[in-house]
Amino acid sequence: MTHSPTGPPTPPMYPSPYFYAPPWGMTHPLAPARRAGVFMIVLGVLLLLLGGCVGAMGVLIPQIAQTPEISQAISRLEEQMNLSASIVFLTTGALIVVAAFVQMTLGVLVRGGGLGVVVTGIVFTSLLLLYLLVNAVAAVFVPGGLVGAFMCLIGAGLFGLQLAWLIQAARNAGQVAAMRQGYGSLWMGPSHVSAGYGYGYGVPPVPPPVVPPNPAAPEQPK
Numbered sequence: 767m768t769h770s771p772t773g774p775p776t777p778p779m780y781p782s783p784y785f786y787a788p789p790w791g792m793t794h795p796l797a798p799a800r801r802a803g804v805f806m807i808v809l810g811v812l813l814l815l816l817g818g819c820v821g822a823m824g825v826l827i828p829q830i831a832q833t834p835e836i837s838q839a840i841s842r843l844e845e846q847m848n849l850s851a852s853i854v855f856l857t858t859g860a861l862i863v864v865a866a867f868v869q870m871t872l873g874v875l876v877r878g879g880g881l882g883v884v885v886t887g888i889v890f891t892s893l894l895l896l897y898l899l900v901n902a903v904a905a906v907f908v909p910g911g912l913v914g915a916f917m918c919l920i921g922a923g924l925f926g927l928q929l930a931w932l933i934q935a936a937r938n939a940g941q942v943a944a945m946r947q948g949y950g951s952l953w954m955g956p957s958h959v960s961a962g963y964g965y966g967y968g969v970p971p972v973p974p975p976v977v978p979p980n981p982a983a984p985e986q987p988k
Contacts, residue, residue: 795941799879802931806873806887809924813866821859827852865894876932881939884932891929898922 823830831837831851840851847854872890875883902918905911 795938795945796877796879798931798938799884799935799942800877802884802887802928802935803873803875803877805928805931806876807870809928810866810870810873813862813869817859817862817866819859820855820862824852824855824859827855876935879935879939879942881936881943884936884939888929888932888936891925891932895922895925895929898925 827840827850831840843854844851868890872883872887876887898918898921902915902922905915905918908914
């Protein structure tokens, strides 16, 4: 009777790449930054369209002012601002366009998840949010300004949501930095693992075939 030469299984020299799949239900550290960045880009495009419309109104003021009701409203605006309505609309449109380009640029950079860019986005968003809230309160005390106050509140709600997502991205900035320092494989599936299995060892060598020892020859009967 011969005994099996195989012993207990030997653990592999190299860890399996499947060990580095993210746990179930855990999101990628860059997910909040990417979500905030996409939202900033979309909102920036809307701001760009709004700035273009406001600037176009400044160009078309002479034609629009031919209506008596609109002419009176424009006259009241010019008395309050001590400027012509065309200059007011053109300047406002230009400022909105500049803010839109800053918003879109920050949105592209925020997607990278860097703490400095995310903090810059938080400061920029907070300033816009404060500006909209102040305008909403001021528009309430202006005759016929309820529509403007309502529009400012809608914009404040959108930028408030953007601020909340940027704060989430700032909280994950430490995990993003750790991932960039060499722990990215923790969040990559098997298809993203390199030939070095994340350790830099390269492809493990193929183990040689196990040759079982020759069984002892049976003794010949005497």
